[in-house]
Amino acid sequence: xxxxxxxxxxxxxxxxVMPKPEAFEAMGKFNEELIDAGVLLAAEGLHPSSRGARVxxxxxxxxxxxxxxxxxxxxxxxxxxITAKSEAEALEWVKRIPFDEGETIELRxxxxxxDFADVVPAEEVAREQxxxxxxxxxxxx
Numbered sequence: 001x002x003x004x005x006x007x008x009x010x011x012x013x014x015x016x017v018m019p020k021p022e023a024f025e026a027m028g029k030f031n032e033e034l035i036d037a038g039v040l041l042a043a044e045g046l047h048p049s050s051r052g053a054r055v056x057x058x059x060x061x062x063x064x065x066x067x068x069x070x071x072x073x074x075x076x077x078x079x080x081x082i083t084a085k086s087e088a089e090a091l092e093w094v095k096r097i098p099f100d101e102g103e104t105i106e107l108r109x110x111x112x113x114x115d116f117a118d119v120v121p122a123e124e125v126a127r128e129q130x131x132x133x134x135x136x137x138x139x140x141x
Contacts (some may be wrong), residue, residue, distance in 0.1 A: 002083050002110035002136075003090040009075035010103070012047045014068065026098035032141075034082060040139045045078035073104075081110065083089065083138065088135065 019027070046052075049067035053097035056063040069075060087109065094105050113128040119132040120128075 001086065001090075002081060002112070003087070004083065004106065004108045004110055005090070005094055005097070006038060006076055006106040007045075007078040008104035008106065009049070009072050011072060011084040014050070014072050014075065015075040016048050016050075023100075024096070030098050033096070034080070035139050035141055038138045038140070039082045039084060039093070040080065041083060042139075043079070043082040043138060046076060049075050102129040 006056070011118055031040065031043055034043070049069045052069075053068045054065045056065070056070065082090060082093060084093065086105070091105055097103075097105060099105070113125045113132060116128075117125050
């Protein structure tokens with residue numbers, strides 16, 4: 001199973017404040033643990049919403065709104081995508097993230113090709129899974 005670990009934005013991340021060197025070091029160590037365990041598929045931080053845009057699809061139109069966006073608690077500052085045998089295992093990794101008090105993490109399971117077996121033809125599910133198997137590998141040293 002794949003899980004996305006979503007890092008919620010803070011006032012600092014939205015202001016573009018970079019983490020202190022000690023925080024980078026701690027995060028690097030955590031990422032190395034994920035890599036060494038063979039579970040890390042992707043990990044990235046995101047620029048503040050002031051450097052982004054939202055596109056809303058309404059009545060066949062695309063309405064584009066440039067950031068920043070008001071509700072910081074609803075914004076994403078970064079993410080990891082990991083592979084784990086269960087949600088419990090994924091939560092064990094989340095508990096190890098070296099964040100300060102007040103940080104918020106959201107854990108969400110990523111859909112797998114097999115999750116669509118009831119609505120998508122079997123050959124399409126197989127093709128999608130084959131692509132994932134060929135292209136989505138854990139990050140290694």
